[in-house]
Amino acid sequence: GENVEQHPSTLSVQEGDSAVIKCTYSDSASNYFPWYKQELGKRPQLIIDIRSNVGEKKDQRIAVTLNKTAKHFSLHITETQPEDSAVYFCAASGVGGYNKLIFGAGTRLAVHP
Amino acid sequence: EAGVAQSPRYKIIEKRQSVAFWCNPISGHATLYWYQQILGQGPKLLIQFQNNGVVDDSQLPKDRFSAERLKGVDSTLKIQPAKLEDSAVYLCASSVTGGVEKLFFGSGTQLSVL
Numbered sequence: 001g002e003n004v005e006q007h008p009s010t011l012s013v014q015e016g017d018s019a020v021i022k023c024t025y026s027d028s029a030s031n032y033f034p035w036y037k038q039e040l041g042k043r044p045q046l047i048i049d050i051r052s053n054v055g056e057k058k059d060q061r062i063a064v065t066l067n068k069t070a071k072h073f074s075l076h077i078t079e080t081q082p083e084d085s086a087v088y089f090c091a092a093s094g095v096g097g098y099n100k101l102i103f104g105a106g107t108r109l110a111v112h113p
Numbered sequence: 114e115a116g117v118a119q120s121p122r123y124k125i126i127e128k129r130q131s132v133a134f135w136c137n138p139i140s141g142h143a144t145l146y147w148y149q150q151i152l153g154q155g156p157k158l159l160i161q162f163q164n165n166g167v168v169d170d171s172q173l174p175k176d177r178f179s180a181e182r183l184k185g186v187d188s189t190l191k192i193q194p195a196k197l198e199d200s201a202v203y204l205c206a207s208s209v210t211g212g213v214e215k216l217f218f219g220s221g222t223q224l225s226v227l
Contacts, residue, residue, distance in 0.1 A: 043218040089155050093213045100169060101213040103155030
């Protein structure tokens with residue numbers, strides 16, 4: 001089955017710096033890769049996702065890149081702000097049908113003013 | 114749009130006791146998921162319903178966990194008897210279709226088993 005590894009487990013940056021979180025997956029059939037943000041005590045929320053037919057996707061200060069050959073994908077946050085502080089989870093799955101979303105262990109991002 | 118509703122928000126029980134969690138998905142969402150999130154880990158799927166039928170329960174510890182979704186709307190997840198290792202946040206999520214795109218999560222129930 002699918003296995004998703006996520007690094008680093010914790011990340012501390014200064015406000016305005018960039019943050020990068022990396023994930024690798026094992027199942028080459030996976031073709032959908034979402035990222036969820038979970039603030040302390042709150043529900044996970046989808047912030048960006050990418051399908052395997054796309055190499056990069058941007059949404060304002062966040063971007064996701066995908067390397068299908070190497071089976072890894074990354075979340076990039078530019079110009080970080082204190083409100084970006086949260087736990088970020090990557091996940092991988094097939095698309096459509098009744099595929100299972102497999103999550104990474106999470107990265108705790110702290111943005112210091 | 115109302116979100117996924119879960120209750121209770123917190124629950125503390127002793128081992129070997131029983132506990133039940135409730136979830137009401139977003140109106141019109143056919144697919145409902147229960148995830149277990151142990152502290153420091155990502156959510157792990159326990160069971161997936163499509164309407165009122167079970168699609169995937171391969172990771173549900175069926176000797177102690179059960180779930181139902183009568184009438185294809187709200188759902189309950191039960192643990193009987195609870196073990197210490199069941200301490201976790203139990204998240205309910207829903208999506209419009211059977212795919213995993215655009216999952217909407219509830220706030221979860223934090224279970225502590227003492």
